[in-house]
Amino acid sequence: MTTTTNKQWLLAARPEGEARVSDFRLVETPVPQALADGQVLVRHHYLSLDPYMRMRMNDAKSYAAPQPLDAVMIGGTVGEVVASRHPKFAVGDPVVGMGGWQQVAVVDGNALGLLRKVDTTHVPLPAYLGAVGMPGVTAWYGLVKLCQPKAGETVVVSAASGAVGGAVGQLAKVRGCRVVGVAGGAEKCRYVVDELGFDACIDYKQHKDAAALDAALAAAAPNGIDCNFENVGGEILNAVLRRMNAFGRIALCGMISGYEGQPIPLANPALLLTQRLRVEGFIVSEHMEVWPEALKELGTLVATGKLKYRETIAPRIEDAPEAFLGLLKGKNFGKQLVKLL
Amino acid sequence: MTTTTNKQWLLAARPEGEARVSDFRLVETPVPQALADGQVLVRHHYLSLDPYMRMRMNDAKSYAAPQPLDAVMIGGTVGEVVASRHPKFAVGDPVVGMGGWQQVAVVDGNALGLLRKVDTTHVPLPAYLGAVGMPGVTAWYGLVKLCQPKAGETVVVSAASGAVGGAVGQLAKVRGCRVVGVAGGAEKCRYVVDELGFDACIDYKQHKDAAALDAALAAAAPNGIDCNFENVGGEILNAVLRRMNAFGRIALCGMISGYEGQPIPLANPALLLTQRLRVEGFIVSEHMEVWPEALKELGTLVATGKLKYRETIAPRIEDAPEAFLGLLKGKNFGKQLVKLL
Numbered sequence: 039m040t041t042t043t044n045k046q047w048l049l050a051a052r053p054e055g056e057a058r059v060s061d062f063r064l065v066e067t068p069v070p071q072a073l074a075d076g077q078v079l080v081r082h083h084y085l086s087l088d089p090y091m092r093m094r095m096n097d098a099k100s101y102a103a104p105q106p107l108d109a110v111m112i113g114g115t116v117g118e119v120v121a122s123r124h125p126k127f128a129v130g131d132p133v134v135g136m137g138g139w140q141q142v143a144v145v146d147g148n149a150l151g152l153l154r155k156v157d158t159t160h161v162p163l164p165a166y167l168g169a170v171g172m173p174g175v176t177a178w179y180g181l182v183k184l185c186q187p188k189a190g191e192t193v194v195v196s197a198a199s200g201a202v203g204g205a206v207g208q209l210a211k212v213r214g215c216r217v218v219g220v221a222g223g224a225e226k227c228r229y230v231v232d233e234l235g236f237d238a239c240i241d242y243k244q245h246k247d248a249a250a251l252d253a254a255l256a257a258a259a260p261n262g263i264d265c266n267f268e269n270v271g272g273e274i275l276n277a278v279l280r281r282m283n284a285f286g287r288i289a290l291c292g293m294i295s296g297y298e299g300q301p302i303p304l305a306n307p308a309l310l311l312t313q314r315l316r317v318e319g320f321i322v323s324e325h326m327e328v329w330p331e332a333l334k335e336l337g338t339l340v341a342t343g344k345l346k347y348r349e350t351i352a353p354r355i356e357d358a359p360e361a362f363l364g365l366l367k368g369k370n371f372g373k374q375l376v377k378l379l
Numbered sequence: 380m381t382t383t384t385n386k387q388w389l390l391a392a393r394p395e396g397e398a399r400v401s402d403f404r405l406v407e408t409p410v411p412q413a414l415a416d417g418q419v420l421v422r423h424h425y426l427s428l429d430p431y432m433r434m435r436m437n438d439a440k441s442y443a444a445p446q447p448l449d450a451v452m453i454g455g456t457v458g459e460v461v462a463s464r465h466p467k468f469a470v471g472d473p474v475v476g477m478g479g480w481q482q483v484a485v486v487d488g489n490a491l492g493l494l495r496k497v498d499t500t501h502v503p504l505p506a507y508l509g510a511v512g513m514p515g516v517t518a519w520y521g522l523v524k525l526c527q528p529k530a531g532e533t534v535v536v537s538a539a540s541g542a543v544g545g546a547v548g549q550l551a552k553v554r555g556c557r558v559v560g561v562a563g564g565a566e567k568c569r570y571v572v573d574e575l576g577f578d579a580c581i582d583y584k585q586h587k588d589a590a591a592l593d594a595a596l597a598a599a600a601p602n603g604i605d606c607n608f609e610n611v612g613g614e615i616l617n618a619v620l621r622r623m624n625a626f627g628r629i630a631l632c633g634m635i636s637g638y639e640g641q642p643i644p645l646a647n648p649a650l651l652l653t654q655r656l657r658v659e660g661f662i663v664s665e666h667m668e669v670w671p672e673a674l675k676e677l678g679t680l681v682a683t684g685k686l687k688y689r690e691t692i693a694p695r696i697e698d699a700p701e702a703f704l705g706l707l708k709g710k711n712f713g714k715q716l717v718k719l720l
Contacts, residue, residue, distance in 0.1 A: 093653070271648065293649040303644035307612065308634040311660035312434070319652035 044069050045355050046110045047139035052097055056298045057366065061095065062111070062359040070144050078147045079121035082137050085355070085376040086114035086167035087362045088201075089269075090321075092297045102321075111139035111358075114172055115378070116156070116163045124148070132158045134166040139358050141378050151326070160341035168201045168373035169347045170336045176322040177205035177267070178332035180289030183325070184318050185265035189214030192259045194278055197269035198239060199226040201347065201373035202291060205336070206267045207236045208345050215265070218258045220274055222368045229371070234346055242274055251277035262286075271295045272302040279309050290319040297366065348372030385410045386696050387451045388480035393438055397639045398707065402436065403452070403700040411485050419488045420462035423478050426696070426717040427455035427508035428703045429542075430610075431662075433638045443662075452480035452699075455513055456719070457497075457504045465489070473499045475507040480699050482719050492667070501682035509542045509714035510688045511677045517663040518546035518608070519673035521630035524666070525659050526606035530555030533600045535619055538610035539580060540567040542688065542714035543632060546677070547608045548577045549686050556606070559599045561615055563709045570712070575687055583615055592618035603627075612636045613643040620650050631660040638707065689713030 043066045050063035073079055094105040094112060105112055115137030119127045124147030127133070135153040137143040145153045156166050168174065187193050193210040197203040198219025207217045207230065219230040219239040227239035238258035245251045255263070255277055262283035268275055271293035282288070296302045310317060339345035350370040352361035358376045365374045384407045391404035414420060435446040435453060446453055456478030460468045465488030468474070476494040478484035486494045497507050509515065528534050534551040538544040539560025548558045548571065560571040560580040568580035579599035586592045596604070596618055603624035609616055612634035623629070637643045651658060680686035691711040693702035699717045706715045 098653075275648070290652045293652050296649050301647040301649055303646050304648040305644050306642040307616070307631075307645040308637050308642055310658060311631045311634050312439075314660045314662060314665070316657065316659040317651060318657040319655045321655060324655070 042069050042071075043067065044140055044142045046141075047355070047358050048108050049095060049105050049111055050108070052104075052107070053095055053298070057092060057095060057363060059359045059363065063108075064356065069142050073121055073123045073144065076124050076146060076148050077122075078119055078124050078127045078133075078145045078153060079142060080115070080117045080133055080135060080137060080145055080153070081120045081142050082115040082117040082140070082378040084116050084164045084167060084351075085137075085139055085358060085378055086171070087358070087365050087370075087374040087376060088114070088173070089292055089294045089297065089365065091362065092294075092366055112136065113138050114167050115143070116166050117378075122147070127153070127155065131155050132163050134171060139355070139376075141355060161337055164349060164351075164373075164375055165340055165347070167375060168349065169205055169340050169345055170333060172322060173201035173373065174205045174336040174345075175329055175332040176291060177202045177209060178336060179322050179325050179328050180267050180291050180320060181206050181209050181265070182332075183328060184289035184320065185267060185287045187213055187215045187265045190216075191264035192216045192218065192261055192283075193265040193267065194218045194220065194255070194259060194263050195267040195269070196220040196274050196278075197292070197294065197368075198230045198236065199234075199348070199372060200269065200370075203267070203269055204230070204234050204347055204372065205345065208234055208339070209335075210265075211235055212339070212344070216259070216261075218255075218263075220270070226371065229348065233348075248273065248277060252280060255281045265289075267291060269294060276305045279304070279306065279315075282309065282313050282315055284313050286313060286315045288315060288317040290317055294366065350374050352376045383410050383412075384408065385481055385483045387482075388696070388699055389449050390436060390446050390452055391449070393445075393448070394436055394639070398433060398436060398704060400700045400704065404449075405697065410483050414462055414464045414485065417465050417487060417489050418463075419460055419465050419468045419474075419486045419494060420483060421456070421458045421474055421476060421478060421486055421494070422461045422483050423456040423458035423481070423719040425457050425505045425508060425692075426478075426480055426699060426719055427513070428699070428706050428711075428715040428717060429455070429514070430633055430635045430638065430706065432703065433635075433707055453477060454479050455508050456484070457507050458719075463488070468494070468496065472496050473504050475512060480696070480717075482696060502678055505690060505692075505714075505716055506681055506688070508716060509690065510546055510681050510686055511674060513663060514542035514714065515546045515677040515686075516670055516673040517632060518543045518550060519677060520663050520666050520669050521608050521632050521661060522547050522550050522606070523673075524669060525630035525661065526608060526628045528554055528556045528606045531557075532605035533557045533559065533602055534606040534608065535559045535561065535596070535600060535604050536608040536610070537561040537615050537619075538633070538635065538709075539571045539575075539577065540689070540713060541610065541711075544608070544610055545571070545575050545688055545713065546686065549575055549680070550676075551606075552576055553680070553685070557600070557602075559596075559604075561611070567712065570689065574689075589614065589618060593621060596622045606630075608632060610635060617646045620645070620647065620656075623650065623654050623656055625654050627654060627656045629656060629658040631658055635707065691715050693717040
């Protein structure tokens with residue numbers, strides 16, 4: 039151990055509308071010096087910031103219990119074992135877990151799924167928080183299991199330059215689909231097409247009303263849309279819905295445009311009927327049965343350079359709240375991480 | 380043949396907003412006196428009026444081609460064969476088909492699915508337009524294949540006293556579910572509970588705002604809603620959505636509240652995500668593979684008196700447009716038919 043204190047971010051207040059930095063509180067606590075039997079002490083290298091955290095900050099009916107006030111914010115982490123009283127974990131092991139917004143964590147090595155050793159020979163450690171982690175499996179589950187795209191079909195994915203969206207598009211390209219991304223800004227769109235290999239990308243910031251979005255989608259998806267992987271909701275979803283083909287599938291992964299403030303209505307739900315669409319909301323942690331298959335494909339694609347991704351890394355734990363608020367506004371580029379070491 | 384003329388209703392104009400009687404035109408044409416080889420002449424006893432017809436009247440993107448102007452309105456019919464040049468159909472055979480809003484029709488006996496002989500020993504002929512016909516199979520498909528209710532789950536169905544809704548609820552009761560209907564008016568609600576055996580019924584006319592609908596649903600579905608068979612859409616669907624349990628299923632069969640005029644938005648689509656719901660729109664004619672299994676259960680239940688239904692019969696073909704417009708406003712009670720003989 040190089041330090042004896044653990045910096046931690048707690049949820050200080052539930053946001054009213056937009057979350058603010060003052061909703062979080064930084065504290066320092068002593069690092070436990072003695073482990074109980076079965077426990078593992080992990081030093082975190084990176085924290086993952088993800089949109090789902092915003093919903094957890096509310097005290098509302100959702101897919102998970104709210105984040106408790108005055109407790110360490112939840113979050114995925116990668117790091118290394120620095121002390122262990124569990125036979126399966128040795129000092130130096132690279133691990134991925136749900137360590138939260140803090141520098142170190144004491145983890146019960148027996149708790150199923152809490153801590154997992156990973157192989158960093160071919161896959162860099164932080165990728166286990168992105169393309170070969172929860173965001174990657176989220177992309178895989180929604181695309182493969184819910185959208186079930188066939189070669190030649192058109193797949194649209196919003197937040198296309200993000201950790202999930204980028205993986206969705208590349209997995210769809212592997213399956214022979216035409217892939218259209220939606221992203222905020224010319225730079226993100228260039229990245230999505232030029233680096234990730236999408237067929238087209240719509241910069242929603244350049245298409246502010248329904249007619250403009252419709253025209254852009256018509257140009258990018260001339261044969262209509264068969265699959266939609268939705269991360270954003272709101273007017274983008276409304277426009278996509280207007281262009282869905284019969285028997286289209288929508289995997290509802292996120293509605294980030296409505297996480298803060300009033301819900302954004304779905305303008306014309308009758309299209310679900312007239313086009314016989316299937317819409318399904320999901321959260322990947324409820325589908326653990328697909329993780330091995332998904333991680334195998336994702337890990338192979340990353341190791342062979344066929345699945346690309348970008349990371350935005352906030353350099354210090356102190357930056358976590360601001361980086362998180364930026365993520366909610368789309369200021370990040372690719373996977374948003376915080377360096378904790 | 381007792382007459383030589385055939386009264387027919389044509390679509391005269393596409394409605395702007397609400398459909399009107401003047402959108403239809405009654406004509407008389409001669410009954411063909413000579414059949415070609417393979418043709419069958421059918422005299423219709425009853426015409427089925429169904430909400431889907433309203434969408435066909437529009438020239439809009441929908442699940443089927445628009446009803447052509449100046450052509451006989453489409454519609455399901457039951458009747459008897461009065462002349463036949465097809466070996467499978469004999470004079471006197473009771474048949475069900477898609478004869479349209481007219482008294483007689485010449486049908487190609489070889490066209491798959493256009494004409495079907497039925498057994499009227501245990502099931503009355505008009506039931507083949509209702510509980511043992513398209514509406515019954517619609518109920519069966521949406522409930523059994525899409526909602527997939529388990530015993531003990533709560534099923535909500537709108538337009539509960541209608542041909543589809545009534546069958547949905549009774550099929551769900553057979554499967555051990557708690558069944559809540561939504562219908563318009565105290566008389567329909569009494570019928571749904573007292574005669575069809577639903578556990579509860581909400582008279583939406585008595586619950587005009589969101590808070591009142593929420594309270595009524597909370598009382599009728601104290602354990603939340605697992606399955607929703609949706610025939611109406613609009614505020615009822617919004618209220619149901621607010622009470623859906625995690626992993627709920629919504630079979631989207633009709634959105635009759637929005638068929639005329641502006642689309643009614645879905646107020647909070649993020650609930651589809653937070654509750655991980657599955658919504659699927661369908662039209663039963665695209666799932667012909669289930670018809671034999673569905674008709675077997677429906678026919679048995681009707682023949683044994685376990686599936687009840689009510690019919691509203693307009694007495695003359697001249698009444699068809701007015702009866703149809705009444706159906707769109709919920710003025711009918713149960714299955715709406717028009718007597719053509």
